[in-house]
């Protein structure tokens with residue numbers, strides 16, 4: 001009995017201990033509680049596709065990666081992260097129909113390295129969104145902007161002067177069309193840049209000069225060639241590799257520099273996949289199989305000249321026909337006019353004859369000599 005009671009007491013003690021443990025665990029969990037509609041595991045918090053309209057508060061203080069994706073968060077601002085999260089490095093806010101990124105939103109995330117804002121429709125982005133001493137290295141702005149009328153918003157973000165640590169920037173799928181000269185001038189550490197599928201028409205020299213690029217993706221744009229000065233600038237970047245497939249290259253006489261550059265270097269990793277889009281005769285021909293002798297502009301010029309000669313001939317013929325028609329319609333007037341001229345001539349000739357006869361009359365000549373004396 002005694003033995004039993006003591007062992008019972010032992011069990012009771014153990015139970016007490018277990019309850020205490022459970023209580024402590026619950027306390028710890030509630031302190032680092034996982035927010036409603038989120039999953040928390042090993043310093044990762046996922047709140048995905050939950051129709052949330054704001055970033056959940058009371059996130060575990062040791063969170064490293066936070067995924068709040070596929071929700072409905074139209075803006076983030078200074079109140080989005082009310083407590084400091086020292087350990088948070090990766091923040092994924094993709095697919096939230098986000099329209100506005102306000103000032104000081106990331107001030108409580110001092111160690112943020114990766115920010116994914118892809119698949120949103122950003123219309124305003126404060127140039128004070130990032131704190132001055134931020135550590136952001138990877139910024140994903142793929143399909144983040146609605147259309148090219150928000151180019152100045154992109155420009156504002158990249159030129160805020162705060163993204164000094166940025167090494168990788170994804171600006172793909174954004175319909176940018178034209179790249180301002182100084183777009184990347186404020187990114188002194190950018191090595192990886194994607195501008196894939198962004199409707200880009202040309203890359204002017206100067207645009208890519210500043211960043212020490214090593215990886216440049218220009219696939220699936222509207223490039224017809226790259227100007228010589230741009231090629232020269234790209235050649236100055238020793239470790240650069242470029243992807244250029246899916247552009248409508250125009251293989252005419254102005255393409256010679258580009259072809260030389262392409263065949264000479266190893267910078268274009270997908271050179272095998274580049275093809276001409278124009279002229280028609282060279283369509284789909286791989287650029288690497290293109291010969292310099294095939295790059296012509298004169299062919300087009302001959303065509304233009306030929307058509308302009310034909311046109312000129314037609315115009316001259318038409319003028320001729322009109323002239324003849326006018327003559328024909330005025331034939332009576334012209335006849336009268338010719339008679340008039342003939343009569344005038346005849347009168348004139350008669351007058352001349354008359355004067356000539358007078359001058360040649362010797363008597364009159366004598367008279368005139370006498371009168372001189």
Ligand SMILES: *[C@@H]1O[C@H](CO)[C@@H](O)[C@H](O)[C@H]1NC(C)=O
Nearest residue numbers: 051052053071072073074097
């Ligand atoms: C998203 O939020 C807006 C208002 O912010 C609301 O009008 C809309 O219905 C929401 N959409 C969904 C799918 O919850």
Ligand SMILES: *[C@@H]1O[C@H](CO)[C@@H](O)[C@H](O)[C@H]1NC(C)=O
Nearest residue numbers: 094118119140141142168170
């Ligand atoms: C950016 O996000 C898109 C989709 O959200 C993804 O496909 C792409 O790989 C990301 N870019 C980088 C550089 O991680």
Ligand SMILES: *[C@@H]1O[C@H](CO)[C@@H](O)[C@H](O)[C@H]1NC(C)=O
Nearest residue numbers: 121123145146147148149150
């Ligand atoms: C760009 O998107 C805005 C907002 O949706 C729209 O009002 C504007 O008409 C669009 N502009 C162009 C050129 O598509």
Ligand SMILES: *[C@@H]1O[C@H](CO)[C@@H](O)[C@H](O)[C@H]1NC(C)=O
Nearest residue numbers: 143172173174175176197198
């Ligand atoms: C290319 O970008 C446009 C937006 O500019 C997007 O609508 C389209 O789906 C993208 N294409 C691909 C293949 O991702």
Ligand SMILES: *[C@@H]1O[C@H](CO)[C@@H](O)[C@H](O)[C@H]1NC(C)=O
Nearest residue numbers: 181204205206207228229230
């Ligand atoms: C681009 O190149 C042209 C000619 O090579 C040069 O005159 C011009 O100053 C350059 N522009 C920039 C922004 O470097």
Ligand SMILES: *[C@@H]1O[C@H](CO)[C@@H](O)[C@H](O)[C@H]1NC(C)=O
Nearest residue numbers: 235260261262263264265266
């Ligand atoms: C071809 O490349 C070599 C070295 O890689 C360089 O010296 C030469 O100038 C280049 N030629 C042209 C036409 O770019």
Ligand SMILES: *[C@@H]1O[C@H](CO)[C@@H](O)[C@H](O)[C@H]1NC(C)=O
Nearest residue numbers: 243245269270271272273274
């Ligand atoms: C070239 O295109 C093919 C087919 O689209 C693709 O599988 C291959 O990866 C491309 N090569 C390079 C170097 O991008």
